[in-house]
Every structure is written in structure tokens, then in C-alpha cells.
Amino acid sequence: MTLHPILPWWLLLPVVTAALVLLGWRITHERRRGVRSEVRRALLVLLLFAAALRPGFPGGSAAPATADLNVFFVVDTTSSMVAEDYGNSEPRLKGVRQDIMAIAQELPGARFSVITFDTKGHVRMPLTTDTSALETLTAILQPQVTAYAKGSSITAAREVLAERLAAARESHPERPRLVFYLGDGEQTAGKEPEPLQLEDGSVAGGAVLGYGTPGGGRMRENTGLDFDDDAPYIRDSSGSATRDALSVIDEGRLRGIAAQLDVPYVHRAEGNPVQPMLQQARPGALERTVEDGSLAGRTELYWLFAAGAFVLGLAEAVLIMRQFRELRPAAGPRPSRRSADPGKAAR
Structure with a gap:
């Protein structure tokens, strides 16, 4: 045992x-x-x-690509991720949801964690093999409330990711750690993004997945009460005339993040299969096999x-x-006859 x-x-x-x-x-x-x-x-x-x-x-046996894996999804949930330039004018988050579940389906038995970031990083789900919880969380992913969007960095999740990777490495150093970064690379903070600064060897593989188009897309507001297709579009008043704001993918910055993680960058569009991307993302540690081509389960x-x-x-x-x-409420003290009948007391 x-x-x-x-x-x-x-x-x-x-x-x-x-x-x-x-x-x-x-x-x-x-x-x-x-x-x-x-x-x-x-x-x-x-x-x-x-x-x-x-x-x-x-x-028993398990597929070598799914045995003892820790998989971290780092998801951009800034307002730009609902820009409507994915597929048939769909929000970019739709592609993110589809890819997360497609990756999970290709890696059965792995442990998954979800980290989101807007102004700062948040651990939305710790490592777990419960794909039902992953599916539920992925389905309800929403962008940051528009009123709180004051500029964000594409590496806002760096501290949270570093902590989670270090903890996973300390508790189970033998398990490869994969990081899938899903975003559009749009830097809206006033300064350059800080480097990820992860420990050497903390990331065994993964990929940076980019969403969006050079032409960009409009973004609907999220009031925090009811985000739907009827919400008004975010407006841009920086120029001489107010117009609908556009978000454009920045693949240069996404490639920079991929270089820091030492993983490939892959642009994602509707209908792209996930298997070719995973073939690039798999680290050498996953190529261990036994004589029958599988790992012990x-x-x-x-x-x-x-x-x-x-x-x-x-x-x-x-x-x-x-x-x-x-349980019964305790009975209060009974009032005295004198306090109960002030007129009689006066007589």
C-alpha cells in the first residue's frame, strides 16, 4: 500500500x-x-x-502524459478578455473556457489549479483531481468589474504563481509542473510588466496561449451585477471623440512571457485542435515509459x-x-404586582 x-x-x-x-x-x-x-x-x-x-x-497502468502531473492554468480575466474577436464575434473568454476543458480532457488523472489575474493574482482553485470543480469554475469565469479596471499588468499573477509552484515542488518534487498561461498580452498598466522570476526547474512544461486578433474587438461592460450580451460597450474617451474601445492582441509580449517560462507560444482561434499544442507543451519528464509503454498506476x-x-x-x-x-427560549422574570398595576400602588 x-x-x-x-x-x-x-x-x-x-x-x-x-x-x-x-x-x-x-x-x-x-x-x-x-x-x-x-x-x-x-x-x-x-x-x-x-x-x-x-x-x-x-x-494497473496510466498514460505517461497524465501520470502525476500538476497543471496550473494562469488566466487573464481583465476586461480585454471579453473583446469580441474570437470565432464569430465571440468573447475571448469563450476560447479560454474551451481550451481549459480540452486540456483537462487530454490529461486525465492530473491535478489542476486555476489562478486568475486582473489588477492582482488570485488562486481560484488549488490543485485537485476534481474535473467537475474545474468545469464549474471555468464556466463561471467573468472579467473584472469595469469600474475597478484601472490598468493591469500581464504578469500580475507572478507572485501567486511562484508561491504555488514552490509549494507544489516542496510537497511533491517528483511531479512535473505544467503552466498554461491564457491571455491576450495587452498591458494597460502605466509601466512595463515585471519579470516572472520563477525558480529554475519549477516549470517542466506548458504553453502560453494567445487570444485575439490584430484588428481587435469591442468589450462589453461588467457592472458586477449582471454580465450579459445586452450590456453596453466600454467607451474610449482618450481621443478627440468618444468611441467604442478596442482591445488588440499583443503577441510580442505573449512571446516574452513564453520565453520566461521556457514554453512555446501558440495563438488560439476557434476550431484549433488542442492535441498539436499539447505535443509541444509536454516536457521530457513525461516521456518516461515502462516496457509496455505506460506508467505504473x-x-x-x-x-x-x-x-x-x-x-x-x-x-x-x-x-x-x-x-x-x-431548544426553547428561557422564560424572563415575571413582573411584580406593584409594577404591573401602578394605579393600585398609588392608592
Whole structure:
């Protein structure tokens, strides 16, 4: 049996130990009626801990391109990413959504993380194998609220990306880390973008994917309340006359980011297949094979412990709801006869 914990040991063990010590103290000090409840909670903690360890048996095989991969999507969510020059006048974010899910489909079993950036970088989803969560997050990606758009840098996510890559490298140095940067390269901040400054060897592969056209496209506003196809277009009043603002792809800057990441740059348009791009993006570390051309796989067992924890958690929730319903508001002090009948007191 092998273990692939979802968190580093130095973080996982203290949390579980503290929870078990607290529950053990409560068990020894509870009356007989409360002991059963505390034992059930301790068992729940142990099951969650066992699931977090991700036990499994070696066996089976996995495609060499998808075994033990950490994949980071760095997504531009500035206003320019809804410029309508993708495909048949569609927003660029439509292509971003399609490519993220196409890449995930080609890399089954990999761990995916999503980092977005506008004025600064944000971790929208930590590393996970849950492609359903990835699909949900990707579907609701929206641009920055227009009123907050005061200029952005194409490397605004550099600090967040560097931290996430360093953490992944420290916890599982054997897993290759791929970075897919998806954006249009438009620099709207008043100064030049700062370099990414990533550690050597932190990126094993990936690609910079560019969206947009030299002719550019108009962008609809995002009020933060309801972003839809009927929203007005962002206006440009920098010239002598106010007109609809246009966003144009800057492939030169995108190639510069690709050079810093040491990955290829690929322009993306509607209908472009994802397989040729992935062939360029795959690092040499993924070319490891065994005699039958595949890598060793494993049978996951964490779901057994997670299912047991779910049953106990459900029972605990039912018990809490039952106790909550039994609560009654405490009766307040009864008013005295004298205060209740001031007229009678006066007599």
C-alpha cells in the first residue's frame, strides 16, 4: 500500500493530533450519555485523516502524459478578455473556457489549479483531481468589474504563481509542473510588466496561449451585477471623440512571457485542435515509459474512508438539528404586582 497525502505531513499531523487530543479530553470528562457522541466524532476525525492520506495499492497502468502531473492554468480575466474577436464575434473568454476543458480532457488523472489575474493574482482553485470543480469554475469565469479596471499588468499573477509552484515542488518534487498561461498580452498598466522570476526547474512544461486578433474587438461592460450580451460597450474617451474601445492582441509580449517560462507560444482561434499544442507543451519528464509503454498506476482507496466520514457526518448533522429543535427560549422574570398595576400602588 502507498500513501499520497493531499497536504504536507508537517501540516496534516498537527491538525489531526490537536483534534484527537481535544476529543480524547472530552471523552474522559463527559458523562456516560455524552461518551458515545464524542467517540463518534473521534472516529469521524480518524476517517477524514485516513481519506486525506489517499491510500492505494499499486496496480494497473496510466498514460505517461497524465501520470502525476500538476497543471496550473494562469488566466487573464481583465476586461480585454471579453473583446469580441474570437470565432464569430465571440468573447475571448469563450476560447479560454474551451481550451481549459480540452486540456483537462487530454490529461486525465492530473491535478489542476486555476489562478486568475486582473489588477492582482488570485488562486481560484488549488490543485485537485476534481474535473467537475474545474468545469464549474471555468464556466463561471467573468472579467473584472469595469469600474475597478484601472490598468493591469500581464504578469500580475507572478507572485501567486511562484508561491504555488514552490509549494507544489516542496510537497511533491517528483511531479512535473505544467503552466498554461491564457491571455491576450495587452498591458494597460502605466509601466512595463515585471519579470516572472520563477525558480529554475519549477516549470517542466506548458504553453502560453494567445487570444485575439490584430484588428481587435469591442468589450462589453461588467457592472458586477449582471454580465450579459445586452450590456453596453466600454467607451474610449482618450481621443478627440468618444468611441467604442478596442482591445488588440499583443503577441510580442505573449512571446516574452513564453520565453520566461521556457514554453512555446501558440495563438488560439476557434476550431484549433488542442492535441498539436499539447505535443509541444509536454516536457521530457513525461516521456518516461515502462516496457509496455505506460506508467505504473494505482488503485485509490480514499473514497472508502470518505464515504464512512460522510455517513458519520450526516448522523452528526441530524443530531445537531434535533437538539436545535428542542431548544426553547428561557422564560424572563415575571413582573411584580406593584409594577404591573401602578394605579393600585398609588392608592
